[in-house]
Amino acid sequence: MPTMTELAEITPLLRRPGPWTVAYVDGPGSEPQVIEEKKQDAVRRRLEDSGAPDADVEAIASALRSGTGLPAPSARYLLAADGEVVLDAALDGPRHGSEIIAHTPVPPLLPLLAHQDAGVEYLVVETGREGARLRWERAGRPSGEPLDVEGRTDALPKVQAGGWSHAKHQRTSEEIWKLNQREVAEAVDQAVREDRPAFVPIAGDGRARQLLLADLAEESRAIAVEVDVHTRAAGSDDGALESAIDAELDRLEADEVTTARNRAETDHGRRGAHGSSDVMKALQEAAVDTLILDERLWDEERTLDALTDVPWVDDGDRLGVGSLGRVPAADALARAALLTDARVLVELDEFDEPDDERESRGTREPLAALRWPAV
Known part of the structure; x- marks a missing residue:
């Protein structure tokens, strides 16, 4: 992300x-x-x-x-x-x-x-047979002006005339729906190419969603998340769409942590640093690509030296560099990671309700995926 x-x-x-x-x-x-x-x-x-x-x-x-x-x-x-x-x-x-x-x-x-x-920014698409509304969101809130893609509305909805006339209207309506969704797909593809959303949740009329997904470019389809709810219908509830977005944000975060953990274990573990001491040494060598810290590490009394210059962190020796003082180990490691252009991920405790008790477990040790194999 x-x-x-x-x-x-x-x-x-x-x-x-x-x-x-x-x-x-x-x-x-x-x-x-x-x-x-x-x-x-x-x-x-x-x-x-x-x-x-x-x-x-x-x-x-x-x-x-x-x-x-x-x-x-x-x-x-x-x-x-x-x-x-x-x-x-x-x-x-x-x-x-x-x-x-x-x-x-x-x-x-x-x-x-x-x-x-x-x-994390994502592009929400609410589509219907007459067109669609596209809007950028961040954390469930608008982050820009919505874009309405308005297609043709003649021959909509399908008529029930019966006989030859009914079949003709059916074919005409279907072609208009396809043309409308093709225009929507072009707008979505352009947004994906130019602005790189993290994902694209697609809600709305079922047939319109089907046509839109079929017309999307491969790059857009790869990050599309279909939500089976018609949000453009009168009186519709956006709860299912919001839940799907939250689930996708959680999945992206979990995937990033999993990917980093898997990388750390490759090459018989030589692509990773495990535990505070090894992670600190890897940070001193600017070898860390992604650092994973448990939120609970901030609750512990462990401290490290935050140094004034490279290598930014140490534990007592200071390596001939000035120290800003002993600070919480989690902050010292995260600071050194950011200063060496590493990605920092925090595994947060999740609660269904604010007053829920935390899961009973110990603090996970720091873990880093490295830019190159450890010697």
Whole structure:
């Protein structure tokens, strides 16, 4: 899946020395303004208690008073240094995990990594016999103006005249449907070629879906996800379409982790690094292509040195390079991975309901798929 924009924005900042002031909080909600202001005041007080400089506190407090443009639920990640907000990320979807209010040598990375799938864009197609509506979405929300593909509507719907006239109308209607779906297919193919959606969910009239899928180019058909629901019908429920999109996002994420794990096990395991120590060494050599971290690693007390320069991470020796300090091992490894252009995937705990207990299991050790075989 595509890397989220905010990760690309924070990576160069990771080269800069800290300390940093960070606030990862809920985005604006539907509460009255007075309630929102009380929440902002609470964040300010917690920032002051964290030891953050007054200038950083004021910069973040000022930013919180402005909106994000995202509907609720959403989250917000604010990073400040030297009295300036250097990253203000409005994140689709609810906050993942606890709020983070801190003054720290290295920016906490779990919030941005946890929201990566919110950056995945896909093209939703709702088709009918008269044409279709195409719309780009990200995390279940529109990310652009919809495009209506309007075909011919004469001879629609099929008439029930009977005899020769009925058969003639049937043939005419079918040909018009085919022409309409051919136009839709051309629009979808162009969007796939030019803008590369992660996938294309296709809902709508059953016969229209069938004709559209038959006309799509191979590249488009490969990422099409047919959803058996007629969303263009009056009174239709979009629940099935939303569920299909969520399932596809989950599948893409799981596939990416599985692919990385399989790569790490090839060549008798020489294409992978297993465990914190081996992963750290691979990162020091810039040999990591994809790093997989368990969300629960952030809950542990393990720490590593975040270094000021290459090789970016170490455990005590520092290799003649300055240290920003001991930081959570997960953040140290993720930071080194981003600074060496590696992909970072986080295995998140999944909950059906916010208050559900987590699965009882131990923390999975870090795993990396390498760019070249280990010696």
